[in-house]
Amino acid sequence: MATAWQGERGLERARAELRRLFGFDDFRGVQPQVLARVLAGESTLAVMPTGAGKSLTYRLPATMLPGTCVVVSPLIALMHDQLRAARANGIEAATLTSVDSDWRETIDRFRAGALDLLYVAPERASQPGFRELLASAPLALFAVDEAHCVSEWGHDFRPDYRQLRPLMDAFPQVPRLALTATADAHTRTDILDQLGIPPDGLVLAGFDRPNIRYAMRHRDNPVRQLAALMAEEAGPGIVYAPTRRKVEDLAEKLAAATGRPVRAYHAGLDPATRAENQAAFVASEDMVIVATVAFGMGIDKPDVRFVAHAGIPKSIEGYYQETGRAGRDGDPARAVMLWGAGDFATARQRLAEVEERRRAGERARLDALAGLVETAGCRRAVLLRHFGENPPPSCGNCDNCLSPPKVTDATEAARKLLSAVYRTGQTFGFGHLQKVLTGVEDERVRQRGHDRLSVFGIVEGEEARLLQPLARALQARGALVATEHGGLALGGDARAILKGEQAVAIVVPPRAERRRRRDASPNPVGDPLFDALRELRRELALEAQVPPYVVFHDATLREMAARRPATLSELGEIGGVGAKKLEAYGARFLDTIRRH
Structure with missing residues (x-):
């Protein structure tokens, strides 16, 4: 579809619109490349990090092209956030959702060509009646937000997204723009295919979010650890917890420990409470919300100062997207993960529930996440390499770069620990194994005859202090797996380690130290x-x-x-x-x- 805004002329007009509507003088990153393609009527997949201004790449063309840009977005809350922002900048926008009472007026304005933007959910877009509605109105562009949802290889697959291509194919003259912040090479190829975008339509920005400081540490007292983070960061924050029960427990304890406004969010709350808590968080300048991963995709809040995980996320892709909700305004932000070996044990057990054709991919994702958690090198470099980039070896803005950890060769200790697991029958937990290896003769050890094993008392001194972090590291990589009764069994590359074919290096846990509160004020000079x-x-x-x-x-x-x-x-x-x-x-x- 040829337009009047092709080439440099189109970009110059777009810059003028950028200044008029949003008050900025020029574009950022790959925005010009994406805008040039959209204004020329070319279908495009734009993979851009959160905070890089993805929504601008359809909001601006929507004000320049004749007709309406139809935006497919996965959550009503996200649509309404974007609607407020668009209208505040003078853009004619509306939503067509199940909670909108003015839908008749919206349809009339859409048919009359009076809307720049119309936001709809994929469930509505897949209905036959919606195609008839589109046929009765002038269309400028299809924009598919959170486009990774169309791919089974993506981390947040939504079946209704698969109905979008037949809908868009019915309007071949209308270009399509797919947007996502989170897609590895396999997922990108699948998105292009599922949405009918040519391979040369891919615009790939860097995945780096340089303003986010990444840190990962072992979870020992999550309330104390999170309260300390909240003391250092005065602005809004999100804490992700693995279960509804943990969400409510943490929200209650953090509110009591810090005196800050803290609310809970999970799918088990009644809809009115969920909506109220979300609205309060979006409007607040200091609230912390504790939530399951059901929260976040629908939040377009730029001033989140930290995202914390009280357990491991499902994958590196999930981690990248969830932490990407911090610092969208470009100001410094933090991403802190508190993890435990049991998190990986539970995740590996759940792999058995995944359908067989997807199991290998899910296992590879979990292994990649374990590599990120266990690395002694730059966290950001591991993240960016996962998405196919070639970053420098150090970023200067993650825990390992700012305070390089000590790494030790724990191969011999690992062989002793794995041998103890094997010789005790692969049914006992870490506490019992630790007693056997360090020579503690309690009643249970004697009763089982484990004081007569060759591994009894073979670990002492500094090696004994490494046993717990070593057990965590071996569980993270899958060499130790949890049994259904809480014991530890051999798995993964355990036999290769026992045979001396595989080395094991681990990060030595730093000694606890008091952290100095940094100035987290948005007004650092006190003006x-x-x-x-x-x-x-x-x-x-x-x-x-x-x-x-x-x-x-x-x-x-x-x-x-x-x-x-x-x-x-x-x-x-x-x-x-x-x-x-x-x-x-x-x-x-x-x-x-x-x-x-």
């Missing part, structure tokens, strides 16, 4: 004007019933405080101040600046 601008933003957000970040991001307020514009024209030159917001809020922000 009273910035605080006053934030207070005004809070008032305006309450009046408009939108989250504060929809008014302006912290970065925009910091620039206002630094430059102190005196006129509307000067205020309009600040990044993030578009024409609609300048008209709506400009006078009140200038008034606050003058008073300071």
Whole structure:
């Protein structure tokens, strides 16, 4: 489909629209490549990290091209977040969901060509009546958000996404744009095929999120560890927990331990409570929400300062997407994972429940996650290599780069531990094995005759202190697996280690140390004007019933405080101040600046 905005002329017009609508002077990353293809009517798959401005690649063309851009999005909450943001910037947008009471008006505006954007869920898009509705309206573009959901190889497969290609094929003149932050090479190929996008339509940005600091540590007291993180990070945060029960327990204990507003979110809560907790979090500037992974894909909140995992995620892809919810505004953010060996044991047991044709792929994903957790090298480098990149060996912004861990050769200790597992019958837990290896003669050890085994008392001194982290490492890599009664058995490459064919190196756990609280304030220089601008933003957000970040991001307020514009024209030159917001809020922000 040829358009009037092909080539450099189209990009120049798009830059002018970017300045007018959003208040920014130029594009970031691969946005120009994606926009050039969309404006030229070429179908495209854009793989861009969270926070790289994926939504801009369809919002801008939607205001420039005749007709409506139909956006397929997986969650109602996400659609409504994006709807608020679009309207705040002067874009004509609407949603067509099961909770919208104004659907008749929306359909009339859609048919009349009065909408720039129409958001729908894949379940609605797959209905026969929706195709008839599309045939009655002018269409500019199909945008498929969270496109990895179309692939069985993706980490969040949604069957309804498979119905999108037949729908879009019915309108061959309308280009399609698929967007995702999380897709390895196999998944990318599958998305192209499932959505009918030519292979040369792939635009691949780097996966790096340099503003996120990654850290992983053994989980020993999650309430204390998470409370310490919350003390260091004053802004909003997300804590992912593995079960509904753990979500509620952590939410209650963290609220009591920190005095911060903390709420729970999981699928077992009634819909009204879930919606209320989510809305409170989105609007808050300091709330922490404890949730299962059911929470997050529908959250377009840019000022999340940390994401913590109180257990391992399902895969590196899941981890990347979940941690990507931190720091979307570009300000520093943190991703902290607290893990235990039992997490990997449980995950490996669950592999048996996966259908056989997918089991090998899921096992490879779990092994990759274990490699990320156990690495003594740069976390970011492991992450980026998983997605096919060739990063430098050190990033300078993860726990291992900032404080390189000590690594020791634990091959001999591993052979002793695995031998003890084998000789005691592969049915006992770590505590019993530790007693056997270190020569502790308790009643159970004597009763079983384990004090007469060749492995009894063969570990002492520094090697004895390594047994627990070694057992965790062997479980993470699958050389030790949990039995259904809580014992440990040999698995994976255990026999190769026992035969001396495989070496084992482990990270020596650092000694506990008190962490100094860092200045996590969004106002690092303590400027009273910035605080006053934030207070005004809070008032305006309450009046408009939108989250504060929809008014302006912290970065925009910091620039206002630094430059102190005196006129509307000067205020309009600040990044993030578009024409609609300048008209709506400009006078009140200038008034606050003058008073300071």
